[in-house]
Amino acid sequence: MRGGDKFFRSGKADGVAQSGPVWRLLSCVTKIAGATCLLKGGKQMQLGAFSVSLAVKDIAASRAFYEKLGFEVFHGDAAQGWLIMKSPTAVIGLFQGMFENNILTFNPGWDSNAQPVGDFTDIRDIQKKLKSAGVPLEQEVDEAGSGPGSFTLMDPDGNAILFDQHV
Template identity: 65%
Template structure:
């Protein structure tokens, strides 16, 4: 099962302080809008998202259809197919994608320790 590009979305208290800290670790701004309290940063192929005031916990994020540079992949498994496979495997969902839709959508699941996992397809 290929879930797409992986990143960690961090719930931060002060986005400016977090940005400066991760820059010291070699991360550079890659996307987002710091004036809207979110920023995507990259170090090599490692991607993190900084989000201030948008959610309660850190989130593991997968993006079907994208590589680690947020570039479209020619071939990928649609999120609705992934959702169906996970349901067949007995995975419980916190939120679901509308299986009758097409294009961008998302779903959220949780691992056994309560860590949220967002699968977010942008195309």
């Protein structure tokens, strides 16, 4: 049995019950295949393109390693300490000296090619929904604003989740 299977069968992960704000968030995050989350009434909240942002010690070594796994540089500047790499089915960011730990990243309004999508859930609406579900936020976006913005939260294991809207 894989760890995730045990988590879903038992209904608990480190004491987190299947009913509460953290469980609702985890349910959304684990359904990454379309990066959507069901809201009350069956409406979908579109979380946007998903990637993992990796805190790396040596960007050149990390780039070479991920190229061996089939990833190609998609965007970024190694001289500035960041690269976005893609494989046919995944996107990762390599970040040297920008943050200490890895981050799960959602980009509302973007597809996996960093192109704007027509219909998406604005980051402020995502933030409002998570707050109303009782999910604590580490940093908030200005809900009176519009366009680009970001907010962060932590999952029950201390993993950072960044919502970063560029459009």
